Amino acid sequence: MDEGATRRDRQRAATLADIKAVARRLLVSGGVGAVGLRAVARELGLTPPALYRYFPSHEALVTALIADLYDELTGALMELQAADTDADLGARLFLLTNGLRDWALAHPSEFALLFGTAIPNPDAKDHADTPGHQAAMRFGAVFKDLVAQIWHWKPFPYPADEDLGPVLLAQLQQETEEFQGMPAGAIYLALSYWVRLYGLICMEVFGQLHWVLPDAGAYFEAQLREIGEELGLDCPPPE
Amino acid sequence: MDEGATRRDRQRAATLADIKAVARRLLVSGGVGAVGLRAVARELGLTPPALYRYFPSHEALVTALIADLYDELTGALMELQAADTDADLGARLFLLTNGLRDWALAHPSEFALLFGTAIPNPDAKDHADTPGHQAAMRFGAVFKDLVAQIWHWKPFPYPADEDLGPVLLAQLQQETEEFQGMPAGAIYLALSYWVRLYGLICMEVFGQLHWVLPDAGAYFEAQLREIGEELGLDCPPPE
DNA sequence: GTTAACAGTTAACGCTGTTCACTGAGACAC
DNA sequence: GTGTCTCAGTGAACAGCGTTAACTGTTAAC
Numbered sequence: 110m111d112e113g114a115t116r117r118d119r120q121r122a123a124t125l126a127d128i129k130a131v132a133r134r135l136l137v138s139g140g141v142g143a144v145g146l147r148a149v150a151r152e153l154g155l156t157p158p159a160l161y162r163y164f165p166s167h168e169a170l171v172t173a174l175i176a177d178l179y180d181e182l183t184g185a186l187m188e189l190q191a192a193d194t195d196a197d198l199g200a201r202l203f204l205l206t207n208g209l210r211d212w213a214l215a216h217p218s219e220f221a222l223l224f225g226t227a228i229p230n231p232d233a234k235d236h237a238d239t240p241g242h243q244a245a246m247r248f249g250a251v252f253k254d255l256v257a258q259i260w261h262w263k264p265f266p267y268p269a270d271e272d273l274g275p276v277l278l279a280q281l282q283q284e285t286e287e288f289q290g291m292p293a294g295a296i297y298l299a300l301s302y303w304v305r306l307y308g309l310i311c312m313e314v315f316g317q318l319h320w321v322l323p324d325a326g327a328y329f330e331a332q333l334r335e336i337g338e339e340l341g342l343d344c345p346p347p348e
Numbered sequence: 349m350d351e352g353a354t355r356r357d358r359q360r361a362a363t364l365a366d367i368k369a370v371a372r373r374l375l376v377s378g379g380v381g382a383v384g385l386r387a388v389a390r391e392l393g394l395t396p397p398a399l400y401r402y403f404p405s406h407e408a409l410v411t412a413l414i415a416d417l418y419d420e421l422t423g424a425l426m427e428l429q430a431a432d433t434d435a436d437l438g439a440r441l442f443l444l445t446n447g448l449r450d451w452a453l454a455h456p457s458e459f460a461l462l463f464g465t466a467i468p469n470p471d472a473k474d475h476a477d478t479p480g481h482q483a484a485m486r487f488g489a490v491f492k493d494l495v496a497q498i499w500h501w502k503p504f505p506y507p508a509d510e511d512l513g514p515v516l517l518a519q520l521q522q523e524t525e526e527f528q529g530m531p532a533g534a535i536y537l538a539l540s541y542w543v544r545l546y547g548l549i550c551m552e553v554f555g556q557l558h559w560v561l562p563d564a565g566a567y568f569e570a571q572l573r574e575i576g577e578e579l580g581l582d583c584p585p586p587e
Numbered sequence: 588g589t590t591a592a593c594a595g596t597t598a599a600c601g602c603t604g605t606t607c608a609c610t611g612a613g614a615c616a617c
Numbered sequence: 618g619t620g621t622c623t624c625a626g627t628g629a630a631c632a633g634c635g636t637t638a639a640c641t642g643t644t645a646a647c
Binding site for chain 4: 356359360363394395397398401402
């Protein structure tokens with residue numbers, strides 16, 4: 110297994126894993142602000158400069174943590190999907206979306222790190238090859254694939270091109286091969302559903318729904334059911 | 349005007365305003381991380397401990413800034429509303445929602461501070477009397493009033509109580525006097541529209557829509573028009 | 588067996604928020 | 618008008634942060 114890996118390489122990989130594990134623990138217990146270079150070193154019995162043999166800066170450590178968390182979340186969703194033996198796409202929509210919400214509620218600190226505050230610089234292409242960005246794309250692909258599968262299995266009604274307006278139509282048509290051939294109107298709907306569900310989860314986790322809904326679970330369920338019906342899917346029984 | 353205000357009181361109020369102005373400038377130019385106690389003091393020609401005569405901590409300064417920003421945003425929306433002479437509620441929906449989006453896009457740092465990351469502690473009542481929280485409620489009331497006005501002017505179709513499920517129904521009915529007597533189903537719809545529009549603005553400002561929409565303006569317009577139609581309002585002409 | 592690479596340490600720099608003891612000037616009472 | 622008291626502001630210091638430089642000892646490689 111570790112052929113060609115010298116003793117040092119193995120130990121290096123081990124401490125690197127330790128660093129990330131400690132960083133994760135600090136994140137969970139104290140939020141993003143608690144994962145500091147010195148705090149990680151202290152918890153590992155190392156001196157702060159030692160960590161610079163593993164990460165070029167504090168930001169790099171956090172970035173690596175973000176990438177790992179994206180992959181962990183994606184993995185959890187894929188696992189959920191794999192355990193779902195029957196190919197009912199309605200059930201799969203509920204499974205994945207509820208899975209995302211459950212993960213977010215169970216890991217609020219991690220969720221806040223991933224989705225809380227985002228890209229400060231609006232330049233799109235300069236950080237497109239970052240591991241964190243790629244992991245984010247893999248996460249997004251889970252739901253992009255799901256909606257494409259639903260579409261190709263049983264196309265749902267969608268607004269005509271004329272109803273979208275020329276500007277929006279042109280933007281959406283540019284994404285048609287990213288969405289496996291779906292027409293602009295269908296992509297428009299998919300995006301609308303994503304904003305509703307994803308936005309709802311963010312607002313719930315970040316406490317921006319407390320003023321009206323102490324527990325947003327029932328509301329989320331209702332919204333999800335509404336979307337499932339609009340997509341023409343068989344929704345799982347309530348409760 | 350300043351009767352009863354001694355010379356000291358006036359100077360104190362002036363420097364307090366200066367502190368907030370500098371903090372605001374630093375926030376705009378460098379984001380939340382740039383508004384530091386020492387940085388503010390440096391820019392004012394003061395020593396850092398001097399600021400402790402005005403704010404008990406760094407967090408208090410940021411909190412005060414948040415409250416001011418909420419009030420500024422609310423004020424900008426109210427002004428927009430006041431300039432809208434005709435009482436067409438469809439036009440007012442477009443005016444206020446586009447106004448919110450415009451403010452967010454014009455002041456991304458401020459918007460990020462207000463809505464980016466939120467309440468870390470899920471306890472609801474311990475910070476309910478904070479000035480920032482009250483300012484946030486005043487902001488929310490703008491849109492809550494709008495939807496209540498629309499409802500009382502021309503009630504829109506809404507889901508029946510039986511379709512909401514008992515749990516959700518009970519939660520929504522508890523808010524019926526907060527929404528000036530609107531039934532649970534109407535509150536359900538209003539909340540859904542708010543999540544769509546507010547979530548869309550957040551995702552646009554925080555760059556979580558770049559991967560599919562380089563410019564979300566047309567999409568926002570389409571969503572807003574869709575909601576206006578569902579509310580049975582006369583939408584302003586496109587473009 | 589020599590040499591080079593590398594994990595890790597110590598010391599230090601500049602930065603942050605915060606506290607304490609102190610100074611000087613405006614406000615108020617007699 | 619003098620005395621007292623409050624209060625804005627200063628200077629020095631502390632603990633903590635991310636980061637760098639010079640150095641030590643162990644490990645892999647030729």
